[in-house]
Amino acid sequence: MSPAALALHDLHHAYGRRAALAGVSLELHPGEIVALLGPSGCGKTTLLRIAAGLERPAAGDVHAGGRRLAGPDLFVEPEDRGIGLVFQDYALFPHLDVAANVGFGLAGRPRAEIRATVADLLDRIGLADRGRSYPHMLSGGEQQRVALARALAPRPAVLLMDEPFSNLDQRLRRGMRAETAALLRASGAAALLVTHDPDDALAVADRIALMRDGVLAQVGTPEEVWHHPVDRGAAAVFADLEELPATVRRGRAETALGGFAAPGVPDGPALVCLHRDAFDLAAVGDFTATVSATRFVGEHRIVRLVVDGLPRPVDTRVDARRPVAIGGRVSVAIDRSRAFVFPPDRPPEDLRHPAAPAPDVSDFRPCRGVAAGAGDGRHHEV
């Protein structure tokens, strides 16, 4: 088996007294895209900088393609690593035009080869005619593409990306995710993408590594981390959760909303976590609820339900064409496969970035009493 494109082994790092990494190990296979997902301050950028050689680990090893790059007795400078890095602010050289930026990492190669490589890359990112432009003349999306092309130009076996989409607006971001993934696949480079946005991770990654407080909480395919979160925090990364106190008896968790399957969970008190889209307004449901507020968000309508037997109201979405009256009684069904049961001794940590919106409920503050149509109709990111 070929050696890992990038192998990080038991990395430790601290800034002053504050530990940033507390024993992180991660391997990237050749050509694989891994997303490092976690809230800001969890240490993911430190991990990236250590892999790039911009930071020296306090302990642990870094290997790339079988070559040792950092360890207690060794430190290879970033320029000698052959690893690409796309910066969050893109860090395009303002005094060089686009072509010179893309060709920067090719210094020393024959001029004709540089010209051909640059032309090819500019063509692939759709900026073939912008080679003589300067970075400040480009839009944010164009700058992002140039930064990506520049990092790919020397054909690195590993590419690191630091929040590559965070400076783009929502609409542009969707397109850039697909474009970036395609470019990465075509280049064959293994990529480690640092992000706090679960949508970035789900859109481009082969595997997702969930990070919090300097350690990896879970590593797996998007399906694995989505369907089988290791704990409440891991589940909360991808969606808002509704929590129900429960008692587990012989593999079944009993709550105010009925029983849920809890295979392997020990008997005793537990917590049932429901994805918010587990609630469905059905003609014939298990429970009844009162609609306390609604908000039109385009394709969907977000409905706030006060479910009988639940301490807090629940937000769920329904088809926008379906009429819902405030104060009306509705029938609610629960998709019990969208529930996770965790033993209660897990610390109730929220892995999700506090400012990262869950899909489609971004302007709805679930925990406060929001009256429908309160005049704040704009769709603002938080």
Add this chain to the structure above:
Amino acid sequence: MPRRPALLPALDGFGLFGALVGLLAVAPIAALVALAAGGDGPWRHLFTTVVPAATVDTALLALGVAAFVAVVGTGSAWLVATRDFPGRRLLEVLLLLPLAFPAYVLAYSWLDLLHPIGPLQTALRGLLGYSRPADLRLPDLRSLPGAILVFGFALYPYVHVATRTVFLSRAAGPVEAARMLGARSSRVFFRVALPLARPAVAAGCALAVMETLNDVGAAEFLSVNTLTAAVYSTWINRSDLPGAAQIALAMLIFLLSLLMLERIARGGRGYAVAGRATRRLEPRRVGGARGVALFVVGLMPALFGFLVPALHLVWQAADRLAFAGLAEDIARETRDTVLLAATATALGVAAAAVLVSGRRLHPGSPLHAAAPRIASIGYAVPGTVLAIGLLAVYGAVDAGVRALVVDLGGAPTGLLLSASFAGLVIALCLRFFRLAAAGIETAADRLPVTLDQSARVLGRGRFAVMRAVHLPLLTPAYAGAALLFFVDCMKELPATLLLRPLGFETLSTHLYGEAARGTYENGALAACLIVAFGLLPIVVVTRIGRDAARPRTAPPGLSASPAVGRGAA
């Protein structure tokens, strides 16, 4: 593959060069201490005769200058920042012009103007009907109060510039709030604006006092026996280097205690950092006779600090040129001065550029961080003190080389560094290193560090990053630093006077010689040239200020980061 043991600091070219420059900067101070401790004989002698009297005079002069520049500098700044009267824009520029006058040139010009048979006294006598100079005795400028006035008019711009920045950039909110609460103008100034500007006033005063202590010409022309003058005469007249070193050390201690005082005066607050350019203070319109009166009052510092002495110098120089033509001396001296200043500037700015880049390219390395700081010591030390220390260092180096060459069977070498062009260049580099480093550092801090990291990751080593990224992007900063450096070298007097080769004259030493001989009219042209060069950076700075006021597209060098912060969910 470059391997490096984990615990050794990164001693690359940047580190080695930084250590070298740092050692060079510390050497004169260390030599001073060694020298002062070595010459034990005259210790007591010096402390009973020269030093106590000179210390008192120096302290009085420093206090007087500090008080004068604080009042005139802050007052004039408040005037142009908060009042809009006819001629305000002109006055804004005029009030900066005394920066072009080194204190010794200003003293030189005023002494000539106020000479008993000079133009002012002659005119006054004619007006009052006296015929002989002895009949009308005016207070002599050559006194402590006279020196305070001359230094004050030369140095108030330090406080003016610092406080005006605060008034313009930071005072708008608080001042408007105070006025909304019903405070009148004087209350706004004393209760709101002045406390805001206090750190800036203290910083400006500290600079003015340091310049006063640095001066060797003006104090001597004005017959004030300062410590600097004592150091100078102890060496020049008595050839007593240990004695000079002892006084220099006393002065250094004096200066350090002053800096401590300044720190206390600031009350632990940081310097007024020019924050984000927010709303500007809207000046109050004053028209009519009151406006004219404000203009006249505001004109006074510029009148005494620049206009009158400059016009006098120009007139004298023109007179001299018409009478005797262009002396060959002055052409040669101008050439030599420019050559000296240009050489020192090239080396000094290059060294500063390397050290600043080195610090940036080695984040977290104490050696690289300390190098530019230590190399800046020379700016805090008066030129005379630095020169005495360097005299000792150069003497030791010359003696060492001679001994080594003789040991190896060669002919005894002469003076290599002592009284040499090279020695003088080193002195100027050390003296003004901070000037260059500070300017470059400010510009470098505005470049995102990711540019460096990006170039590193793309395969460039540290030197290559400096060449490919720093050099092109910091060229404007290098040029700006070079201009300031060059002009300060041209104006420099005390170190040049002590370290220059035999027979080597710069414009400033020429002027000093003429003043010492009492032949003022002969130095007018040199004085004019010094002031003309001194005007260069002021012209550039005011032009930049005017350009910055206009909205423009971002220059390619400074639009590095994309729209950071928008939509970052």
